[in-house]
Amino acid sequence: MSEKIKEAIEPRRISRIGAKAIIRGIFKHKLSRAGIIIIFLLLIMAIFAPLLAPYDPNVADLYNVLTGPSANHWLGTDNVGRDLFSRIIYGSRITMTVGFFSVFISVFIGSFLGLLAGYRGGVVDMIIMRVVDTFMCIPYLPFVLVLAAALGPGLKNIIVALAILGWTGFCRIMRGQVLMVRELPYIEAARAAGASRFRIMFKHLFPNCLAPIIVAATISLGGFIMLESAMSFFGLGVEPPTPSWGKELRTAYTYLETVPLFSIAPGLLITLAVLAFNFLGDGLRDSLDPRLRGEGEKIK
């Protein structure tokens, strides 16, 4: 009944679809607002690292080892005298790069396979899903670590190691969405208009199945950042001397009692980054979901 009243006023509603509305939705949520701000700051940090860092992060100064915070070195120095503050700032580059690229590749592979599986169905679906099942049986972290160890150090290798198993979740999500959306009348309308299968998949199905993928991707970003830190912690990260938060943690670990700031700084930032992406993901989910549900309202 109140639905019926709402129906009468639907056409005058302000736009709920499109970038503007999504952004509005995100900012409405207090937590996701915080999330977006943090991410924005981290991005600034990563992009403008050379401008923001007071020192070259790789320059060692063996006379100033493990000093606490001072006027010269805001966060102090590490075990070879490099400025911690600068290393943290440059570390954000690795974090952001790994995060975004591994998610991007995972989403790309996963969405494509999920789209194919969901739309074509039958044998194609079965094959892809069995592959997904197989990949999902492999324990993620151990496999990533083993692969990283096998591939050797390096940024590219980390990204590959993360993406190789990471796409399975997105595949399942996309497939689920496709199964739902392909039953909607407008897909049949496109068929009746003469659209090719390709067109239907990419012009009609894909945009309407994106919402949960976006949410999952955002939250996965946090997950991948954690993983990268874990890998670096285990010594399987970027090559020295490139700074990364995980690597800093690794080194700082031994000096935990003497120079606690050494570990707190990178640890705090990792936590902040992961939280920020989670909050953003939550905000996105809230602002994207009702639209998905509200699409199919009928008058009678």
Add this chain to the structure above:
Amino acid sequence: MLNNSNQNLVEVRDLKMHFPITTGWMFKKTSGYVKAVDGISFQIARGEILGLVGESGCGKTTTGRVLLQLEQPTSGHIFFEGEDITGMKEKPLRALRKKMQMIFQDPYGSLNPRMTAGEIIGEPLQIHGMIDSKSEYKEKVKDLMVTVGLSPAMMERYPHEFSGGQRQRIGVARALSVRPALIVCDEPVSALDVSIQAQIINLLEDLQEKFNIAYLFIAHDLAVVKHISNRIAVMYMGEIVEIATRADLYRNPLHPYTRSLLSAIPVPDPEIEAQREHMILEGEVPSPFNPPSGCKFHPRCPIADSPHCREEKPVLVEMEGGNHWVACHLD
């Protein structure tokens, strides 16, 4: 004789659509069939409106979809402009889609929520490569919007910003864009408000006159179908039980199902209603998994008394006077 004369735009012969019921999840076994469409034949002439009416489960929607080859029929033939299009391959079929289009029932679900009205309306034009330049595209879309009674300024709006009736107009514009010879209208007004229904019905009538489009007008509301159609086919459990011109069907309904259908619809006039005889059928529509033998209507038929009705399926027979066909043993 697989090629018929070019008089009729559409000819359907003995169309059957049986959906298998499968059991088992890995290796599917067929345990039975749902005979959604069980051997129907009809024609549609150019520019003619054929109404297809019946209650839920009678197979009318399936007929419309099979006609457009959105599903492949189990058996039977469909001729379009004299050519047998049954079992046509995907590629030539897509080219054929230029000539036959569909308008859907659900004004909310039949439009892609991520496309603007202009994009939705112009898509068939794009698919069939009927436009050369972007400005030509815009002009054509604007034209179409005006033709269906929408303001061209709304071209960049999204479907959720339109009302139900307006969305249905978008659907009509989309179907109209490629100037098809046939439009299958699948319950185009059922989901709309009563006062808006009239707007869309008038629009469809106007377009038909202007562009000489043939319609297969599928609906369960006999009053609406009667208003718009030239000829009407009544379906029951996958079969056509009567086809006649609209005047004939109402002045002289011959099949008992048609008569009870007419009797069941109340007329907005209390005095007429007080005098009308109400022919209320007993029971419900039987399950499609287990249809009655012989004439499928016989268990509910008020006049079925001969064993003939129980044993033999009646065929459509032409009545004197012409152009009125009935499938009943007792006529």
Add this chain to the structure above:
Amino acid sequence: MEPLLEVKNLSTHFFTDDGLIKAVDRISYDIYEGETVGLVGESGCGKSVSALSLLRLVPNPPGKIVDGEIFFEGRDLIKLTEDEMCQVRGNKMAMIFQEPMNTLNPVRTIGWQISEPMEIHRGMSREEGLKKSVQLLTDVKIPEPAARVNAYPHLFSGGMRQRAVIAMGLGCNPRLIIADEPTTALDVTTQAQLLELMKNLTRDYKTALLIITHNLGIVARYADRINVMYAGRIIEKGTAKDIFKNTRHPYTERLMASVPRLDYDTKKKLVPIEGQPPDFLNIPSGCSFHPRCVYAFDRCRVETPELITIFEKHEAACWRNVK
């Protein structure tokens, strides 16, 4: 004779994020014992909300009955406590909704559901309730009632389910049954069967019936008196003959002209009502119908017309009736 139900100036408003929605705006009507009254209007006009208001089932938030009185058997229902109201629901006043699948609990047998109100209000035991359920199922013409009483709703077809819902409503012999679009989701022939059934039952049980629908034909066939609603207000009321033969409100008149009719032989052009249904957040000033009315003149745009008596029980809210 006192009416069984007397609604006076009932107003139900919805307080939403986008603004105030006056779903029901000062409506008044009455129903006498054993009478069948129709409430006609299109979707979104507030008729369903008004029905829910009678049983005080309007979700709160965001809805609330803000004004008016509902006199039922002499008592104002709005002033009752929730407990007292529970005594009325299902007992003295029953409601039948549009979608039978949603009204029936899928995990309880039909017999259990029909028996429930009787157990609550009449203190029957389960066995007594089930016995009466079988009898009720026979009344609503469900075949093999003794077997069906233990069946679950999903085994029934749409028409059968709705019959079961009617049986549920009749159990405690209510004085008034409110049927909100009871047949809209059903086939035409099933609709006819069900409405005939309801007519016979309400006659046999001497129950009053309020039929809420958008279908003018149904009220022409079954209703003694009719109320027409538009944008939350009753804009015309009278006997069926008054409404159909002596229409005094342009909306009613245009509504009838826009509906295709079975009995017209020649091809008459349908005359649709121009414009869009009203936006509750932006109801036009004066007479809410004026933007779509071909007869509108100055007074219509400024002053909201109240119901004016045309003749005896026939009233219409239109300035054209005032000369």
